[in-house]
Amino acid sequence: MSTVIWKQLPIGVCWDLSNADFALYATQRDWSRLAVEASWEAHSGVTFTGWQQCTNAPNYYGIRISVEDSAATGPHTQGLGTMLNNVVGGMVLNFTFRNWSPSCIGREEYCIRNIAAHEFGHAMGFAHEQNRPDTPSSCNEPAQGTYGDTLIGAWDLASIMNYCNPDWNGNGQLSTTDIVMAQMFYGPK
Structure with missing residues (x-):
């Protein structure tokens, strides 16, 4: 969503964790x-x-990132881009997977990396790909969360932001269109 792109870089990241959990979850x-x-x-x-x-x-x-394992909500953000600025619980990640996505138990690194890459797409201001008006009928995932206001390229099955991607969260890798989108708003590396 073009109205919530961060204008000032770098963007701070902090963890809303107790001292004990901050140490426990270092890895x-x-x-x-x-x-x-x-x-x-x-x-x-x-x-x-x-x-x-x-x-x-x-x-x-x-x-601000919180960590919780809620079957009801799962990992998420409370909006896109600057809507998260200094919001407690603005981003929520999961590190244990006992309640949400227990299939991640035993492959925590894979799940944590893929989820973080996806959720940071939201933190940068990017909505779910399946929210687009040109989403094909072959994508059965419902629209979820905030809608964007700018379309970049054609609908992208391979997007890290697309729940219909056959590789869950794109296996943590950006698609070609994701890269174009990121560079459009944040410039090249």
């Missing part, structure tokens, strides 16, 4: 950061910084 937090570096940062001019525990700074500029 999972690292997988999340590495997934974002290998996807959005590797293919565009966007940069994320910080990746530490959140403080209560009233003028914090960035994304």
Whole structure:
């Protein structure tokens, strides 16, 4: 959604976790950061910084990440792009998968990386691909979340933002059109 693209880079990232959970999830937090570096940062001019525990700074500029395992809500964002600026629970990731997507147990790194790459697409301002008006009838996934206001290229089955992608969350990899989109709004690397 063009109206919520971050204008100032880098974008801060912090974790809304207790001291104990921040330490407990060090590996999972690292997988999340590495997934974002290998996807959005590797293919565009966007940069994320910080990746530490959140403080209560009233003028914090960035994304606050919570971690929970809710079967009802799953990983998600509370909007797109700058709608997440300094919002507690603006992004929610899952590191345990006991309640939501138990099929990820035993392959946590794969799931955490793919989910982080997808959710950071939302954090950059990008909606689900299946929300587009030109989504073909072969895609049975319902529209979900905020709609965008700008279409980039043709409908993209391979998009990391497309629930109909046969590779779950694009296996954490951006499609060619995802890269064009990221560079359109955040410039080249």
